[in-house]
Amino acid sequence: xxxxxxxxxxxxxxxxxxxxxxxxxxxxxxxxxxxxxxxxxxxxxxxxxxxxxxxxxxxxxxxxxxxxxxxxxxxxxxxxxxxxxxxxxxxxxxxxx
Amino acid sequence: xxxxxxxxxxxxxxxxxxxxxxxxxxxxxxxxxxxxxxxxxxxxxxxxxxxxxxxxxxxxxxxxxxxxxxxxxxxxxxxxxxxxxxxxxxxxxxxxxxxxxxxxxxxxxxxxxxxxxxxxxxxxxxxxxxxxxxxxxxxxxxxxxxxxxxxxxxxxxxxxxxxxxxxxxxxx
Numbered sequence: 001x002x003x004x005x006x007x008x009x010x011x012x013x014x015x016x017x018x019x020x021x022x023x024x025x026x027x028x029x030x031x032x033x034x035x036x037x038x039x040x041x042x043x044x045x046x047x048x049x050x051x052x053x054x055x056x057x058x059x060x061x062x063x064x065x066x067x068x069x070x071x072x073x074x075x076x077x078x079x080x081x082x083x084x085x086x087x088x089x090x091x092x093x094x095x096x097x
Numbered sequence: 098x099x100x101x102x103x104x105x106x107x108x109x110x111x112x113x114x115x116x117x118x119x120x121x122x123x124x125x126x127x128x129x130x131x132x133x134x135x136x137x138x139x140x141x142x143x144x145x146x147x148x149x150x151x152x153x154x155x156x157x158x159x160x161x162x163x164x165x166x167x168x169x170x171x172x173x174x175x176x177x178x179x180x181x182x183x184x185x186x187x188x189x190x191x192x193x194x195x196x197x198x199x200x201x202x203x204x205x206x207x208x209x210x211x212x213x214x215x216x217x218x219x220x221x222x223x224x225x226x227x228x229x230x231x232x233x234x235x236x237x238x239x240x241x242x243x244x245x246x247x248x249x250x251x252x253x254x255x256x257x258x259x260x261x262x263x264x265x266x267x268x269x
């Protein structure tokens with residue numbers, strides 16, 4: 001094989017690749033990347049909301065503590081916080097979809 | 098609309114549509130380069146190509162136009178490939194050419210032989226030959242894309258060329 005033949009062989013263009021599926025997958029990845037700060041922020045907000053609600057419930061229960069609530073002192077705030085967390089999770093998920 | 102106008106839009110207003118158009122224009126050549134480097138592994142090449150374009154999107158504000166947009170993309174693609182290759186365990190051999198890889202029924206025997214020969218080159222030799230010949234970059238552009246001095250690029254090209262010639266002359 002002489003130099004010219006070898007150069008011609010090496011200079012053959014690379015096979016053409018279909019852009020459709022690749023572009024769709026790429027745009028999805030870019031969209032996910034772009035949504036990342038908002039997603040992180042929404043989880044921080046959700047965490048803060050849970051802490052706030054738990055604290056409010058504990059404060060309320062302790063103010064109400066003249067009446068003995070027993071185990072409910074913790075059970076009620078925990079349940080409410082869990083429900084808040086669940087609600088945040090559902091909202092975040094549906095926002096993503 | 099040419100590359101520079103699309104890049105301007107993508108940088109200026111973070112216009113995803115403009116970047117999407119750039120990706121569509123360049124995806125075939127970037128994937129082709131990575132397909133050679135991964136020795137015909139379509140899945141690995143496409144994963145690396147996705148990471149290349151994602152990194153380009155993240156860093157497009159840093160693109161200063163000192164090289165062409167395609168050279169900048171090839172540079173990201175090649176460095177991504179090297180990063181992935183470094184993660185490979187030292188005793189893990191590189192794959193042989195993937196039999197399924199030649200582009201469908203239209204692949205000629207000469208093309209298959211050429212791709213098999215490329216699979217026996219080192220990654221820098223394969224990248225240098227692909228950039229200079231198949232992708233038509235000048236030596237200095239290819240050196241910039243591979244982030245190596247011009248002399249090193251030229252020696253990769255010479256060595257790669259001689260290896261291809263000897264492999265195709267004696268395929269065993």
